[in-house]
Amino acid sequence: MSGAPVATPPDRAGEAAGNPIFEARNVSLRFGGVRALTEVSFHINKGELFSIIGPNGAGKTSMVNCISGRYRPTEGRVFFKGKDITDMTPNHRASLGIGRTFQNLALFGHMTVLDNIMVGRHHLLKNNFLTGALYWFTGARQEELAHRREVEEIIDFLEIQHVRKATAGTLSYGLRKRVELARAVALKPDLILLDEPMAGMNLEEKEDMARYIVDLNEEWGMTVVMIEHDMGVVMDISHRVMVLDFGRKIAEGSPEEVLADPRVRTAYLGEEDETDDVQQEVA
């Protein structure tokens, strides 16, 4: 249904091995005495759907913040497309192709849905305060309309046509989550970071969201990093999973490998029966 430009052919996890788009080397993050992350190293392959899981407070959001630039690691380096981005500002990283959504909604509440998504085009648009103010005479109008057309494709894809003129702050929770995804997609990121995209959603909304995420990965060619508590979804759609616990990486691998790992069972999944539930769900 999406007339999405396919940037790169969809890579399956295995095929893409050895082609990392992102790499973290010994990343540690401290807030005073709190150790949010301790010597975490991992990589994300190009074209992969990579999930980060772990109990509450394990450091998942902190890791994503280190990728998007919201936090700078206390120690260690992060690399994107082979470039050391540790010292880069978040806005610089966005223009390199890293987009994200937030665990706690962070839309521009007073702007329309359309404008929210158009903000995502910021680094792709060339017009500025001068050429923009002279709208009709500088080509700014044509440029804005061309991008508007592409944004409409995203709106169609995420099925939010009916609210495109609504003020973002007035929307329901589920819709706001979708608009936030649309805004991140509008950046045309190579790497998109989704922090609990399905939190607080009902089953139907979750199924829709899972479908969007798989489409973004397979049809739009984006490498996806997803933090998610719903193990069923994680096991279903991820190529690879990393497990954090108390700021340390305790496992990494295919969903099956991770699920079979005894450390994951004790640390993350807690009681044995819960693990069985999840395994049944996967099977």
Added chain:
Amino acid sequence: MAGTTLIPSGDFKTSYGADTTVFPTATSRNAAILGVAVLLAAPLVFDNYWLNLLIQIGYLGIAALGLNILVGFTGQISIGHAAFFGFGAFASAWLSNSFAIPVALAIPLAGVMTTAVGLIFGIPAARLKGLYLAIATLAAQYILQDFFARAGWFTGGVAGTIAEPFSLFGYDFDTDASYFYVVLAYVVVMFLLATNLMRTRDGRALVAVRDHYLSAEIMGINLTKYRTMSFGISAFYAGIGGALYAHYLQFVSVEGFTILFSIQFLGMIIIGGLGSIMGSLMGTAFMVLLPETMQALTDSLSGTVIDRALNLKDSVAFLREMAIGVVIILFLVFEPDGLAHRWKQIKAYWKLYPFSH
């Protein structure tokens, strides 16, 4: 701030171009064109008293729009706007007096000079927040006021400076009726520029910085750049407004650009509606007309029992300030979205009439 606009259903846009026009409906565009056409005839209809008020609304409205871009759209604060307005006035007079630059050219140049000054103060201020930012802009207010008093070469010192009348192709616009057209042209252009700005990349970035600066940064927006830019744009509008004021009065004195005047600018945009382009003009009209209304009211009461009992004549100046203060507080409490928002509601009401309830 930005409320939901009610657009009649059945009014479907068939292209994205048609969906991004300045005016949401053909009716509103025609109304605006009609409004400008009516204003073009104003000098034929109104006497100098009313023209003077309209001219004031024009140049103050331009400056207020600048403040609204900074405060209403970008979420910064400034209590030094009048100082930039004053700088624009002196700069334009100075350019035309000292370098024989035609006034028609001096006005935009004064805008550019004021932008430069706005950036000098804006660059440090853009790194500050809340109360600290307010104090930094207060410093700008006092530094500039002090500069006006000391820099005799620029401002004429305590004696003030004269400013040439606006002239174009040998024609002097030195009457209220003729200068009205100069101000009207500037109002139309400056408001169109701002409307365009707000519907393109950088305007959206300003609002994004206001609404959620952390996610704005994640979306690729350089916060410092846009906060600084907002100061520059705001100063540009203040400078143009001030320059138009200078060549209207043809005299600029150093006393006028006080903190009280700065606060009145804030009153205009609060009353008109923070983050509303047309609201800036509505709020300015309100602030200019309110004292006049108060005056007319006390005049009509003069000699009556009420006048004698309350001794209105002596306290009219005081009452005016009081009224302005009270109105600002009432707006903050009952109409925080300002006149522009109220106006939209009224329009929506009549559109649905008689089925409004």
